[in-house]
Amino acid sequence: MSGWRSSGAAALVGVCLAGLVVVAASVGAGSGDTASHGDGLALATGVPSGPAKGFPGAGGGPRRGAGVGPAATDGSDDDTEQSSRPNVVVVLTDDQTDYDLRWMPLTRAALGEDGMEFTDAISPHPLCCPARAEMITGQYAQNNGVQHNNGPHGGYEALDPTQTIGQWFQDAGYQTGFVGKYLNGYHAQAGRNPGWTLWDPLVQGIYDYFDFAFFNDGQGVATYDNYYVTNAVEERTNAAVRTFARDDRPFLLYSFHLAPHYRFDGHGNTEPPPVESSDRDAYADAVPPSLGKPSFNVATQGSLPDFLRGRTRRTVQEVRETFLARIRSLRAVDRSVESLVATLKETGEWDNTWLFFTSDNGYSMGEHRLVGKNVLTEESMQVPLLVHGPGVVPGSTSSLPVTLVDLPATFADLAGVTPLRAVDGSSLAPALAGQASPFRDTTLVQTGTSYGDGWAYRGVRTSRFTYAVRGAGDDVILYDRARDPYELVNRADDPAYAAIRTQLETRRQQLVACASWTCNPAFGQLPEPAAPAKP
Incomplete structure (x- = not known):
């Protein structure tokens, strides 16, 4: 079997157990591009041209819905519904x-x-x-x-x-x-x-x-x-x-x-x-x-x-x-x-x-x-x-x-x-399914750390803006991806974006504590930046 670590003869014994193949191997010293496996779910290594002997489910035989093994159908409606899911x-x-x-x-x-x-x-x-x-x-x-x-x-x-x-x-x-x-x-x-x-x-x-x-x-x-x-x-x-x-x-x-x-x-x-x-x-x-x-x-x-x-x-x-x-x-x-x-x-x-x-x-x-x-x-x-x-x-x-x-x-x-x-x-x-349906307009985004309370930046992303705050709020990012798709300018301290920042912070405060359906609101349209924006 390709992939087994063996420089000598290996004795392989295959046993079918609960739909899996258990293989025991007596393995010699290993070398080359090979793999050695413990007992259990035995998988042939290499890329087989067809279903490889030793793969669970390999070879011909009935497929799902054809009545094999312990879950074989008896023609009942429940079985038909199960196999069609x-x-x-x-x-x-x-x-x-x-x-x-x-x-x-x-x-x-x-x-x-x-x-x-x-x-x-x-x-x-x-x-x-x-x-x-x-x-x-x-x-x-x-x-x-x-x-x-x-x-x-x-x-x-x-x-x-x-x-x-x-x-x-x-x-x-x-x-x-x-x-x-x-x-x-x-x-x-x-x-x-x-x-x-x-x-x-x-x-x-x-x-x-x-x-x-x-x-x-x-x-x-x-x-x-x-x-x-x-x-x-x-x-x-x-x-x-x-x-x-x-x-x-x-x-x-x-x-x-x-x-x-x-x-x-x-x-x-x-x-x-x-x-x-x-x-x-x-x-x-x-x-x-x-x-x-x-x-x-x-x-x-x-x-x-x-x-x-x-x-x-x-x-x-x-x-x-x-x-x-x-x-x-x-x-x-x-x-x-x-x-x-x-x-x-x-x-x-x-x-x-x-x-x-x-x-x-x-x-x-x-x-x-x-x-x-x-x-x-x-x-x-x-x-x-x-x-x-x-x-x-x-x-x-x-x-x-x-x-x-x-x-x-x-x-x-x-x-x-x-x-x-x-x-x-x-x-x-x-x-x-190609159907239109309501969807949130603001998504929670966040990063973590391995120390402290485990949080780094926590913020929100809309179709236009990315806004996030670290810690108590002295480290803030605000990108306007419509005007700045490569996120080159942090607008967090730009007066033209003050009203936008205020509304994004309100959304952020709601979403960092969200659970279940409260994570998917539609807040509505944000204001445009006040003119003129800094270059």
């Missing part, structure tokens, strides 16, 4: 900008050209762990508890893992699965989170890309040595689809990739994401879009917010090398999306599946001298969001100001599932 599959990347989609042609073709693109989608808390917490709770950080990646108000320890989206769907009769990168700080000893039929997050070497391990559904950690993590997430996701497809019940499946996040080396230093050997020369002529922006290497005019102070200029070489590594690392994700679509079609699930593709946050590439995220700029907040599903008009777009917080509410709405938490987002189901 849609699947929901969510693919998440890590630190991908919205413009990175230009270098993902397979994903654009499968989901964009054949589905809907949301052109103003943002991560309202643009950092890994808070964003992922939003994705499984449907709540902002003031309600789910995760304000940062670490510290007393951050990481996995800040989350109550009960009654997350897996539990909602499982209680409604769905199979549920999670594969890939979970919340920062999660480890194998934390065990299975409630509500997940198949639980397979990364638990070791999470930022290594080559040497890592999965939880393996509780069947013993599955360890990979010198293997590319994107391929492993791809294969384990496809295996989950094949397993779920053999049951009459629909499924919710989260597939969370690491790319194009930077890599941590063995000493805790960061470096650009590694690339598969076949992709090392790809896109050699690509130019980082940030280099053409007026904000590249330029400090903000006006009162300088704290997060921009003391920033040194970035070199073009540094930015270009990082950019190329990022888009090259996304080529493997691009292929994995194509593979996932092929698996959904092969198993007969495609026509009844909602497939979402997005990222946990955006990423700055030298704008305002920043390389990174966790700041309230458009580069850090803007994320791709593509959706394919039943009835979506191919090639359609929506300009609604949507956020990651809206997605769990949307998944539940599409599946007819009742959330077990008071969700803070709004369902996008009407937009996906």
Whole structure:
């Protein structure tokens, strides 16, 4: 079997257990581009040309609705209704900008050209762990508890893992699965989170890309040595689809990739994401879009917010090398999306599946001298969001100001599932159906820290303005993106924007304490800046 670490003969024994394949191996000394797995959910590594022997659900046989296994139908109306409910599959990347989609042609073709693109989608808390917490709770950080990646108000320890989206769907009769990168700080000893039929997050070497391990559904950690993590997430996701497809019940499946996040080396230093050997020369002529922006290497005019102070200029070489590594690392994700679509079609699930593709946050590439995220700029907040599903008009777009917080509410709405938490987002189901419906005009945006009360900047974003305050209010940002799309001028102290600032502060005060439906008001139109505005 390709991918097993073995220089000698290996004895493999396959056992079918509850729809999964358990494989025990007697393994010799390892070498080469291979992977070794613990007992449990055994997944063949490498990219199989067809359903690989050893994948759960591999091979021919009945698909969902055909009456297999313990959930076989008896022809009752309940069984018919259950098998007709849609699947929901969510693919998440890590630190991908919205413009990175230009270098993902397979994903654009499968989901964009054949589905809907949301052109103003943002991560309202643009950092890994808070964003992922939003994705499984449907709540902002003031309600789910995760304000940062670490510290007393951050990481996995800040989350109550009960009654997350897996539990909602499982209680409604769905199979549920999670594969890939979970919340920062999660480890194998934390065990299975409630509500997940198949639980397979990364638990070791999470930022290594080559040497890592999965939880393996509780069947013993599955360890990979010198293997590319994107391929492993791809294969384990496809295996989950094949397993779920053999049951009459629909499924919710989260597939969370690491790319194009930077890599941590063995000493805790960061470096650009590694690339598969076949992709090392790809896109050699690509130019980082940030280099053409007026904000590249330029400090903000006006009162300088704290997060921009003391920033040194970035070199073009540094930015270009990082950019190329990022888009090259996304080529493997691009292929994995194509593979996932092929698996959904092969198993007969495609026509009844909602497939979402997005990222946990955006990423700055030298704008305002920043390389990174966790700041309230458009580069850090803007994320791709593509959706394919039943009835979506191919090639359609929506300009609604949507956020990651809206997605769990949307998944539940599409599946007819009742959330077990008071969700803070709004369902996008009407937009996906091409229907006009009321939507908020002001969105809560915020960042956190690993110290103090866990909060950094907290503010609001409208179709025109971004406004945020840090702490007691002596550090304020106000960007007019209509006049200043690259956010070069902070208007917080500009008298021409005084009335606007007052109204935005009123909205901010309401939203930083919001919960459930109170997070989605329509406040109405803001005034224009008083003339003349400072240049």
